[in-house]
Amino acid sequence: xxxxxxxxxxxxxxxxxxxxxxxxxLRETPVARQEDGTYVVSTYREIVALLHDPRISSDRRNLAVxxxxxxxxxxxxxxxxxxxxxxxxxxVRHFGPPHSPRVVEELRPxxxxxxxxxxxxxxxxxxVDLVDEVAYPLPVAMICRLLGVxxxxxxxxxxxxxxxxxxxxxxxxxxxxxxxxRQDVANELRGYLAGLAEEHGRQPGQDLLSGFVTYRGPEGGxxxxxxxxxxxLLLIAGHETTINLIANGMLTxxxxxxxxxxxxxxxxxxxxxxxxxxxxxxxxxxLSSRVALDDxxxxxxxxxAGAPVVLALAAGSRDxxxxxxxxxxxxxRLPNEHLGFGGGVHxxxxxxxxxxxxxxxxxxxxxxxxAPRLVTDxxxxxxxxxxxxxxxxxxxxxxxxxxxxT
Amino acid sequence: xxxxxDLTRCQGYGQCAYxxxxxxxxxxxxxxxxxxxxxxxxxxxxxxxxxCPVQAIHLDWTQTRRVGQSSAERPSYEEAxxxxxxxxxxxxxxxxxxxxxxxxxxxxxGFAGTLTVIGDESHEPYDRPPLSKQVLTGQVPSGxxxxxxxxxxxxxxxxxxxxxxxxxASKRVHLADGREIGxxxxxxxxxxRARPWPNEAEAALxxxxxxxxxxxxxxxxxxxxxxxxxxxxxxxxxxGSELASVCRELDLPVTVVxxxxxxxxxxxxxxxxxxxxxxxxxxGVDLRCDTTVTALxxxxxxxxxxxLSDGSTVEADVAVVALGSIRNVEWLxxxxxxxxxxxxxxxxxxxxxxxxxxxTDDIFVAGDIARFPHxxxxxxxxxxxxxxxxxxxxxxxxxxxxxxxAHRWPHLSVPVFWSTQFGVNIKSVGVPTLADELVVxxxxxxxxxxxAVYGYRGRITAAVTFDQxxxxxxxxxxxxxxxxxxxxxxxxxxxxxxxxxxxxxxDRMVATAGATVVVTGHxxxxxxxxxxxxxxx
Numbered sequence: 001x002x003x004x005x006x007x008x009x010x011x012x013x014x015x016x017x018x019x020x021x022x023x024x025x026l027r028e029t030p031v032a033r034q035e036d037g038t039y040v041v042s043t044y045r046e047i048v049a050l051l052h053d054p055r056i057s058s059d060r061r062n063l064a065v066x067x068x069x070x071x072x073x074x075x076x077x078x079x080x081x082x083x084x085x086x087x088x089x090x091x092v093r094h095f096g097p098p099h100s101p102r103v104v105e106e107l108r109p110x111x112x113x114x115x116x117x118x119x120x121x122x123x124x125x126x127x128v129d130l131v132d133e134v135a136y137p138l139p140v141a142m143i144c145r146l147l148g149v150x151x152x153x154x155x156x157x158x159x160x161x162x163x164x165x166x167x168x169x170x171x172x173x174x175x176x177x178x179x180x181x182r183q184d185v186a187n188e189l190r191g192y193l194a195g196l197a198e199e200h201g202r203q204p205g206q207d208l209l210s211g212f213v214t215y216r217g218p219e220g221g222x223x224x225x226x227x228x229x230x231x232x233l234l235l236i237a238g239h240e241t242t243i244n245l246i247a248n249g250m251l252t253x254x255x256x257x258x259x260x261x262x263x264x265x266x267x268x269x270x271x272x273x274x275x276x277x278x279x280x281x282x283x284x285x286x287l288s289s290r291v292a293l294d295d296x297x298x299x300x301x302x303x304x305a306g307a308p309v310v311l312a313l314a315a316g317s318r319d320x321x322x323x324x325x326x327x328x329x330x331x332x333r334l335p336n337e338h339l340g341f342g343g344g345v346h347x348x349x350x351x352x353x354x355x356x357x358x359x360x361x362x363x364x365x366x367x368x369x370x371a372p373r374l375v376t377d378x379x380x381x382x383x384x385x386x387x388x389x390x391x392x393x394x395x396x397x398x399x400x401x402x403x404x405x406t
Numbered sequence: 407x408x409x410x411x412d413l414t415r416c417q418g419y420g421q422c423a424y425x426x427x428x429x430x431x432x433x434x435x436x437x438x439x440x441x442x443x444x445x446x447x448x449x450x451x452x453x454x455x456x457x458c459p460v461q462a463i464h465l466d467w468t469q470t471r472r473v474g475q476s477s478a479e480r481p482s483y484e485e486a487x488x489x490x491x492x493x494x495x496x497x498x499x500x501x502x503x504x505x506x507x508x509x510x511x512x513x514x515x516g517f518a519g520t521l522t523v524i525g526d527e528s529h530e531p532y533d534r535p536p537l538s539k540q541v542l543t544g545q546v547p548s549g550x551x552x553x554x555x556x557x558x559x560x561x562x563x564x565x566x567x568x569x570x571x572x573x574x575a576s577k578r579v580h581l582a583d584g585r586e587i588g589x590x591x592x593x594x595x596x597x598x599r600a601r602p603w604p605n606e607a608e609a610a611l612x613x614x615x616x617x618x619x620x621x622x623x624x625x626x627x628x629x630x631x632x633x634x635x636x637x638x639x640x641x642x643x644x645x646g647s648e649l650a651s652v653c654r655e656l657d658l659p660v661t662v663v664x665x666x667x668x669x670x671x672x673x674x675x676x677x678x679x680x681x682x683x684x685x686x687x688x689x690g691v692d693l694r695c696d697t698t699v700t701a702l703x704x705x706x707x708x709x710x711x712x713x714l715s716d717g718s719t720v721e722a723d724v725a726v727v728a729l730g731s732i733r734n735v736e737w738l739x740x741x742x743x744x745x746x747x748x749x750x751x752x753x754x755x756x757x758x759x760x761x762x763x764x765x766t767d768d769i770f771v772a773g774d775i776a777r778f779p780h781x782x783x784x785x786x787x788x789x790x791x792x793x794x795x796x797x798x799x800x801x802x803x804x805x806x807x808x809x810x811x812a813h814r815w816p817h818l819s820v821p822v823f824w825s826t827q828f829g830v831n832i833k834s835v836g837v838p839t840l841a842d843e844l845v846v847x848x849x850x851x852x853x854x855x856x857x858a859v860y861g862y863r864g865r866i867t868a869a870v871t872f873d874q875x876x877x878x879x880x881x882x883x884x885x886x887x888x889x890x891x892x893x894x895x896x897x898x899x900x901x902x903x904x905x906x907x908x909x910x911x912x913d914r915m916v917a918t919a920g921a922t923v924v925v926t927g928h929x930x931x932x933x934x935x936x937x938x939x940x941x942x943x
Contacts (some may be wrong), residue, residue: 052876
């Protein structure tokens with residue numbers, strides 16, 4: 001163990017349950033060069049600066065030395081402006097303002113309905129895994145509906161997305177192999193979504209995939225490759241992140257009975273509480289694929305052009321230079337500026353969806369579960385250091401309250 | 407319920423428009439919203455405010471800190487404990503953004519004495535930027551612009567009563583109704599008013615408008631809603647350009663007459679002005695540059711049209727005079743303060759300077775009339791008529807009014823302003839008029855999504871973005887560090903080799919007409935400067 005560097009210890013799955021003490025040490029060197037040439041940035045101010053620094057690329061094709069055979073069809077998360085902006089505008093056209101401002105808001109009744117059904121479904125169980133029973137099914141159902149992916153195909157793509165998430169590990173060590181694995185799985189997922197896109201092109205519906213395939217505007221539209229890359233991105237992201245928000249949320253609340261009481265007494269508190277969760281136990285801990293395009297001097301360190309850069313969002317959101325008492329979960333924290341969804345032009349595309357899903361599911365769980373308590377603490381974690389959350393979250397409870405329409 | 411967005415901070419993430427689509431609307435990044443939405447929107451607005459990535463949505467404009475959003479404790483300049491001057495009588499003259507904001511900050515800072523806020527308007531404090539945008543399009547009623555909760559600040563609010571004089575020696579403010587109000591410390595924040603059309607008879611024609619106050623906006627909205635055959639806009643600064651944009655959004659024919667070679671020239675120079683000109687024309691604005699209106703013509707007391715300097719005429723039944731503003735400082739004539747058309751001179755801590763150039767102890771200035779030295783710009787004195795400056799400076803002034811020497815803050819914020827026109831969010835950081843060259847560093851002016859960087863003698867002094875506001879912080883950092891111009895070019899969204907071009911900014915105007923200084927006396931103890939003001943029109 002002693003030969004492991006601090007960052008290696010952070011990546012080591014054995015420390016997944018509580019990486020925060022390691023993050024505290026990480027912040028002692030705001031910009032830390034790793035042996036493999038990666039620069040890890042862990043303090044709030046520096047992360048925010050780099051998120052808004054045009055000398056930072058999200059396109060790994062800009063690496064001086066790329067360990068892996070690079071993805072030839074990156075989605076907009078792996079592209080820079082202007083291509084990033086063009087593709088994101090084409091995607092957002094069907095999802096949010098200015099052209100579709102009500103899409104997310106109009107999903108709210110469906111979210112509540114699915115949430116209610118899921119909680120009704122565990123009414124008589126007394127003991128469940130919240131990850132499998134509620135935290136996973138809600139976001140999956142929503143992203144399927146939104147994208148236009150048949151929910152019955154879930155078992156097929158679940159295996160793919162999970163594999164893809166497992167290969168998301170920051171750092172260059174073993175990257176080539178991970179990337180090969182990733183590409184293989186990605187190709188299967190791409191094939192599946194390409195087929196689906198074709199169908200939607202023939203018979204367009206009211207879903208994103210249909211919009212991506214059919215829309216042509218002054219800026220043109222998406223090529224078939226771009227449709228598939230975008231769909232892959234949204235399917236994975238829509239699925240493997242909110243699961244952590246919900247699971248981390250219940251874990252945090254169940255560890256603090258006083259908090260659970262406060263949330264029960266004041267249901268509106270769930271809104272700022274979800275923001276605090278995004279700061280305190282975020283679903284995404286690292287942005288791991290950035291590249292310096294020029295020598296960048298920050299916090300007294302010069303990151304050389306072509307070097308890989310990792311932004312440790314979860315460490316930054318707990319930076320005591322940014323927030324007072326960062327290790328305390330305060331559901332009323334104001335202002336609450338956090339890095340839960342990143343920042344700058346790559347700010348999380350699905351943030352409004354994730355927020356609503358998290359707010360609705362957590363509010364209903366808090367209100368409806370009678371005397372919920374953790375069975376194991378800490379719970380087992382999924383191996384990914386990037387998308388960090390419990391693999392299972394076993395709880396016991398004394399039944400559920402009936403659904404109350406508001 | 408009331409809400410306000412700090413658009414200086416807003417970066418156009420649009421989260422509010424997803425979560426409260428009936429209150430907030432965004433274009434690519436330009437945000438328009440209702441400041442006083444129905445109570446049933448409450449839950450949506452709370453969600454939007456919580457979600458804002460830069461926490462720029464405020465439901466209480468008295469409590470929020472703006473100078474640094476960090477919730478961590480701010481270190482003080484000195485180790486010594488702050489000796490707060492929390493009692494006595496503070497008078498604030500001016501009850502708009504800066505004055506009212508300062509009242510809130512004073513209470514937040516612990517000021518427990520008597521507070522009097524004097525305003526010449528009869529309304530409670532309101533926000534002006536919406537008046538040239540969503541109020542004129544009819545998206546939001548003019549009354550929906552009140553600033554949240556400011557009126558609840560514990561103070562004596564004297565509304566509809568202009569101040570007419572300041573007696574520095576006896577520490578009294580004179581009011582138009584004859585009252586005199588004594589003070590221990592006073593904040594001067596009387597702002598500006600619209601520059602009227604110089605020909606009084608023509609200005610009095612029905613159909614001739616200016617735009618500064620709530621009443622102005624309500625009257626102009628009514629005039630636009632009556633669908634005039636053509637609107638004439640005099641001046642293509644920010645207000646004039648926003649007016650033209652509103653007219654086109656309402657599908658009203660509009661002619662804009664601008665003295666300079668392009669819109670926005672006096673703020674952004676002729677290069678970016680050229681981009682703005684194309685934007686006007688693409689949206690169907692009849693833009694006449696290098697032209698002035700020589701006469702407004704009426705028929706039976708109603709505006710009929712205008713004669714232009716090029717000999718042509720324009721028929722219009724509504725004209726809006728958007729020729730800039732005049733600082734409300736006449737009431738300070740004879741006060742012994744360095745107050746003139748250029749504003750009221752003060753130090754970086756907002757303390758007013760007297761006619762001799764000496765800093766006063768108990769008289770502070772904030773907002774559009776404050777003329778302060780900026781270290782980033784060679785200590786040149788500048789007045790900034792920006793929303794963000796009023797907010798930031800009010801905070802600094804209020805803090806300094808209750809703090810001892812060791813705990814005072816300097817007003818060092820780099821100027822930031824924004825404008826929303828033709829669906830585009832224009833933002834600026836720094837001082838674009840202090841420039842000899844500029845370069846389009848990111849994006850392209852043809853696409854109207856770009857970052858233009860301004861340089862002066864080899865260092866970066868400003869940046870202007872069109873729908874690229876998320877990059878502004880980076881360029882602000884370069885300005886603060888006096889980074890070399892032109893900037894490095896290895897970055898994202900770089901188009902063909904960016905080449906600096908002359909910035910074509912107007913010569914900095916020197917105010918000479920406002921007041922003349924007469925220096926008398928020979929002995930150092932006797933030397934005095936006196937301002938001689940020309941008679942008022």
